[in-house]
Amino acid sequence: MTPRQNRQRDRAGRGIPEATVARLPVYLRALTGLQERGVATVSSEELAAAAGVNSAKLRKDLSHLGSYGTRGVGYEVEYLVYQISRELGLTQDWVVAIIGVGNLGRALAGYGGFASRGFRVAGLLDADESIVGQEIAGMTVQHIDRLEDIIAGHGVSIAVIATPAGAAQGVCDRVVAAGVTSVLNFAPVVLSVPDGVDVRKVDLSIELQILAFHEQRKAGGPDGLASLAAGDAPPGAKQYVETVEA
Amino acid sequence: MTPRQNRQRDRAGRGIPEATVARLPVYLRALTGLQERGVATVSSEELAAAAGVNSAKLRKDLSHLGSYGTRGVGYEVEYLVYQISRELGLTQDWVVAIIGVGNLGRALAGYGGFASRGFRVAGLLDADESIVGQEIAGMTVQHIDRLEDIIAGHGVSIAVIATPAGAAQGVCDRVVAAGVTSVLNFAPVVLSVPDGVDVRKVDLSIELQILAFHEQRKAGGPDGLASLAAGDAPPGAKQYVETVEA
DNA sequence: ATGCCTTTGTGAATACGCGCACAAAGTGAC
DNA sequence: GTCACTTTGTGCGCGTATTCACAAAGGCAT
Secondary structure, three states, X not given: OOHHHHHOOOOOOOOOOHHHHHHHHHXXXXXXXXXXXXXXXXXXXXXXXXXXXXXXXXXXXXXOOOOOEEOOOEEEHHHHHHHHHHHHOOOOOEEEEEEOOOHHHHHHHOOHHHHOOOEEEEEEEEOOOOOOOOEEOOEEEEEHHHHHHHHHHHOOOXXXXXXXXXXXXXXXXXXXXXXXXXXXXXXXXXXXXXXXXXXXXXXXXXXHHHHHHXXXXXXXXXXXXXXXXXXXXXXXXXXXXXXXXX | OOHXXXXXXXXXXXXXXXXXXXXXXXXXXXXXXXXXXXOOEEOHHHHHHHHOOOHHHHHHHHHOOOOXXXXXXXXXXXXXXXXXXXXXXXXOOEEEEEEOOOHHHHHHHOOHHHHOOOEEEEEEEEOOOOOOOOEEOOEEEEEHHHHHHHHHHHOOOEEEEOOOHHHHHHHHHHHHHOOOOEEEEOOOOOOOOOOOOEEEEOOHHXXXXXXXXXXXXXXXXXXXXXXXXXXXXXXXXXXXXXXXHO
16 A cells, blocks of 8 residues: 555545445445335444444444444435445446457346446447347447447446457457456456556356355365375375276 | 474365465466466466466465475476365366346356356246246256255255345245255345355446446545535535535 | 433454565476 | 575565444433
8 A cells, every 4th residue: 555545544535445345335235225115314233234244344334434424323324325326436427338248248238237326338349240230238239349439439437348268358458458447357367457457357157166165165075085095195196086086 | 383284284174264265266267277278387476477366375375275386396287276176176066056047147057167167057947937938058947936846856055046136035045945055146135044054146236336436536536526515514414416416 | 401322433452364585395407 | 415496385574354342422301
């Protein structure tokens, strides 16, 4: 962390911990749910339960935005929705392009959670000639050649990459060169980008693998029958595959 | 403490940090990539670069699995692939059911990353009569009424929930009652489950919101024109919306 | 106004994760 | 065998995150 960021840390609005930022959207969702049900105020205990976190953590998170609660009462739902939205930058629209219109790209194009949070999809792009021209979620798929035009023309600042793994880095380089400074990557590769560009990754199979790890643990862990034979074999022992399958 | 004692403690003691577990799939992917290119050994520096992490962190992560490297040489790719796979529980098959066959469910059903890692999809289920019976990714969509049959019949241990938000908790309760102990949730709700059941969440719009936060920061942060008027207004000030739009 | 009750905001303690830097361990040349 | 070189495995310090626990603050009844 730079000294500059450090200096601003005490003041609400800057220096919000990354862990807190990651939870704000969860709080926001819980709050909009309460709002729709006509709830006017909520205590940290109730909101924390709805968001699935510890109430002290919730209060500390919110305290980073400022003192928006009333002791003895709780938080005003509508006001908190506004403050969190503002902090997250959702009081303005963000223009998004989706590159790669396979199964996942289609799902993303039709995903309601984007539009409802101020994310406007400016274009769907693909390299496959048989997909270009198709109408998906009310939009016509455009050829990847038009990438730079669309980014510049619509002021796209966030690119969603849903291409095959092999194409992702190339696409990423192009969108960054065209001025995009935030990338949401669904392709199973590690993207490298210059400083100043943010990348977030969503990998469906990684989440499943983490679940498998814990699932295995519940069932007795990896040190079962197999590892007695193979687990402590020294590096260079080539027969481990056969051993575990024997 | 000797390295050997240390290894026994970690391997026997389930001491693998959650942060490490979350990175193992990334290492595994990088390693299989190297394997396909015929690379036999790799140094922590090279592998770390491929995985996008610090090399010391990589070495520490791998040390939790045991001492599988050779000083002065590096790690044997094939052996490491096997050890990580074993630790993650990927040397056995996991049976998965996908509930909710909307856009996202379809994308998941066709996602290659599942099958290639030992995750077998035993069924696609939906409540919508017009979807039931459709053929998707080589499977016939079944009615949600058959949920319990399918879970018991195929030994499903992991459920993937891709339903609308409103249906997710109900589906979750049913799959848990039917014996599922791991849930991957794509619905934008916080699921509550009994102890012993793991839930992981993937939320597409949360990732975008986090990007928006950083994007806004690059552009000057939320403390711009608006917040000078409204940002520090006390709770109870009702005119904040008008203020920010004025 | 006073006192009781509720709930926030936060200091303090603890746990966790990260990365530097280096000793230990292994390889290969001669 | 010995020496130079490479790379692992990890001790250590530092910063961040989480949780507890409580004083301070506000509401409300009387």
